[in-house]
Amino acid sequence: MTLSVIIVNYNVRQFLENALASIERAMEGIEGEVFVVDNASGDGSADMVKTKFPRVCLIESAENVGFARANNIALRKARGEFILLINPDTVVQEDTFRVMLQFFRDVPLAGIAGCRILNPDGSFQLPCRRTFPTPWVAFTKIFGLAALFPKSKLFGRYNLTYLSEDETYPVDAVSGSFMMVRREAYGKVGGLDESFFMYGEDLDWCYRIGMAGYRVYYVHATKIIHFKGESTKRSDIDEIRLFYQAMQLFVRKHFGRSRALLLFLNLGILTRASAASMARLARPVQIALPDAVLAVGALIAGEYLYWGGLSRFPAYAFPMVWIVPTALIVVLSASAGLYTTARFSASRSFTAVASAYVIISATVFFVKAFAFSRAVVIIAGLLSLALLPGWRLAVRLFGRAGSRTSVFGRRTVIVGTGSSAQQVLRKLRARVDDGYDVLGFIDTSLRRVGEKVAGVEIIGSVDNVGKVIDEYRVGEVIFSTDGLSYENILSVIARSRNRSINFRLVPGSLESIIGKTSIDELDTLPLVDIEYNIHHPVNRLVKRLTDIAVASLLLVTVYPVRRLFRKSRDPHDSPILLIPDVLRGRLSLVGLPVGDSGRAGKGPGNTGYLGPEGLTGLLQIHSREDLDPEERERYKLYYAKNQSLMLDMQIIAKSLFNRR
Numbered sequence: 001m002t003l004s005v006i007i008v009n010y011n012v013r014q015f016l017e018n019a020l021a022s023i024e025r026a027m028e029g030i031e032g033e034v035f036v037v038d039n040a041s042g043d044g045s046a047d048m049v050k051t052k053f054p055r056v057c058l059i060e061s062a063e064n065v066g067f068a069r070a071n072n073i074a075l076r077k078a079r080g081e082f083i084l085l086i087n088p089d090t091v092v093q094e095d096t097f098r099v100m101l102q103f104f105r106d107v108p109l110a111g112i113a114g115c116r117i118l119n120p121d122g123s124f125q126l127p128c129r130r131t132f133p134t135p136w137v138a139f140t141k142i143f144g145l146a147a148l149f150p151k152s153k154l155f156g157r158y159n160l161t162y163l164s165e166d167e168t169y170p171v172d173a174v175s176g177s178f179m180m181v182r183r184e185a186y187g188k189v190g191g192l193d194e195s196f197f198m199y200g201e202d203l204d205w206c207y208r209i210g211m212a213g214y215r216v217y218y219v220h221a222t223k224i225i226h227f228k229g230e231s232t233k234r235s236d237i238d239e240i241r242l243f244y245q246a247m248q249l250f251v252r253k254h255f256g257r258s259r260a261l262l263l264f265l266n267l268g269i270l271t272r273a274s275a276a277s278m279a280r281l282a283r284p285v286q287i288a289l290p291d292a293v294l295a296v297g298a299l300i301a302g303e304y305l306y307w308g309g310l311s312r313f314p315a316y317a318f319p320m321v322w323i324v325p326t327a328l329i330v331v332l333s334a335s336a337g338l339y340t341t342a343r344f345s346a347s348r349s350f351t352a353v354a355s356a357y358v359i360i361s362a363t364v365f366f367v368k369a370f371a372f373s374r375a376v377v378i379i380a381g382l383l384s385l386a387l388l389p390g391w392r393l394a395v396r397l398f399g400r401a402g403s404r405t406s407v408f409g410r411r412t413v414i415v416g417t418g419s420s421a422q423q424v425l426r427k428l429r430a431r432v433d434d435g436y437d438v439l440g441f442i443d444t445s446l447r448r449v450g451e452k453v454a455g456v457e458i459i460g461s462v463d464n465v466g467k468v469i470d471e472y473r474v475g476e477v478i479f480s481t482d483g484l485s486y487e488n489i490l491s492v493i494a495r496s497r498n499r500s501i502n503f504r505l506v507p508g509s510l511e512s513i514i515g516k517t518s519i520d521e522l523d524t525l526p527l528v529d530i531e532y533n534i535h536h537p538v539n540r541l542v543k544r545l546t547d548i549a550v551a552s553l554l555l556v557t558v559y560p561v562r563r564l565f566r567k568s569r570d571p572h573d574s575p576i577l578l579i580p581d582v583l584r585g586r587l588s589l590v591g592l593p594v595g596d597s598g599r600a601g602k603g604p605g606n607t608g609y610l611g612p613e614g615l616t617g618l619l620q621i622h623s624r625e626d627l628d629p630e631e632r633e634r635y636k637l638y639y640a641k642n643q644s645l646m647l648d649m650q651i652i653a654k655s656l657f658n659r660r
Helices: 013-026 045-052 067-075 096-106 133-143 182-190 199-210 241-255 260-309 320-335 347-367 368-398 420-428 462-474 484-496 538-554 558-564 574-586 629-642 645-657
Strands: 002-008 033-037 057-061 080-084 091-093 110-120 170-171 178-182 215-226 411-415 436-443 457-463 476-480 502-506 513-514 519-521 589-590 613-616
Touching: 013 033, 013 080, 013 091, 013 096, 013 484, 033 045, 045 057, 057 067, 057 629, 067 096, 067 199, 080 096, 080 182, 091 484, 091 502, 096 110, 096 182, 096 215, 110 182, 110 199, 133 178, 133 502, 178 182, 182 199, 199 215, 199 347, 215 484, 260 320, 260 368, 320 368, 320 457, 347 368, 347 645, 368 645, 411 420, 411 462, 420 436, 420 476, 420 629, 436 462, 436 476, 457 462, 457 558, 462 484, 462 538, 476 484, 484 502, 538 574, 538 589, 538 645, 558 574, 574 613
Parallel strands: 002 033, 002 080, 033 057, 110 215, 411 436, 411 476, 436 457, 476 502, 589 613
Antiparallel strands: 080 178, 091 215, 110 178, 170 215, 502 513, 513 519
């Protein structure tokens, strides 16, 4: 037997499925076997392997025994002339195994080798070739000299960053995410040292194989993707501490208990752990600080504009008059994910600020001690509604973060045009509240560019995908792996490096989208008979009061200007001209499209009622898409089920901020 492939899996079912699919293609024409050692995963990984990859030899462990011990279980069963240890969160090209096997045949002294490894964004993954942590190398790594001077042979030795990525050469060690070893070398040194739970065992194995007279090589001629660190995300492991402890163990074992090096490693643990904790705290604070400053500034500006000066509030009002509204805005913004997952969402910011000032207005109305500030609240609220979403919109429009995002979500292209790619599109559309703004398809050639598939245009090919990414300011590239070679996928990713793109893969099962930042489940739950929010009397009352308040404001501000400069006598050509109908109760600000037959005509007491007709709504802001009747119905059902003041505000904000 030529090749034995061993994968140790822990709670990364979606990644494992994709890895096995790519390995299955790469094994074609090679006599080999594939082992999966599952370390007591709780996510259904073992059942997935049994069902979808019955030819894989599955070894189920009753507990998480760690990387080294789990690999050794399969190593003792492996029969291949060559053995590959590979992580479950990887994707290999069709030629990867053949290229590596040929390299071993051409270089008899090679005992262990790794290939070029890419991050999900196409950048080079530095740990795929390394040197051993001698005292000097450890010093340059811990104190950042290796990062500051990567091209220096003196300082860049840890990850050999001074060497070319495009050449093959001997190295001290390769990454455990992809290590191919000659059976003869394994027979001489034995398996991985089980003293290492995770991290360091690959370094130790390379060291022992090198000491046995073999050489360790980095091979540039083929490449894989590695979604580094996925298993540690699904555990309570402190990976930074575990990494440095593994380095300590390696040093004690091979460098004679160097006190200087152990001192540096202990210092490294403390420094890196402290830095990581501070960085986690600093990120949300950096975003919350501009919100707090602008919210206070809006209150000061409101005070000045209304009274013509500052410090006009009664003494007892300070500092509550500034702290409470600002704190409320920050809290609601945080609950909307504005300081974590949706930092630059103008629509969510608009919703949070609007909700905060609804609460503030109600408080001012009922608490007579602060009744003096009603006019200031109105002015400050309008200013905050402009400033807080505004700075995010400015960043999105003119800065790096926004260039890859639209108000409908992440600007996305789907690579592939076949039935699987079309099904991915349909599933993305089915996720009404998700953040994928599908701009078009990418085909394998330029011949069909301009054609439409499932109502969406083919806007480029794999050959000019970089140009498409730049022109359309794409932030997400989703590959439909069915009918598309992994070699093509990895080539596109490699050519598009340094573009701040998130590349994601959809396994053949079409159950999920995997990427570095997250795993998104594609399948949606079936609809069942439920009580929709739109039916609740309180929700309808709040919705009507909001319609009256906002429509009254628009009637005396925007409506006269729009009516004066209208280009058509038909009011339906400009929704703002239908504001009087909102005040009369014939329409709502948010609802179904005007004239939509659907089930909108049925009254609130009927379970078929999905809301009133509106000037804007989920269907209106997605009108550019060629939605089929089933998709339109899904948008209606989603709105009826989840209708709230927050959702209505978000839809209004998306309508206002829509920009391609």
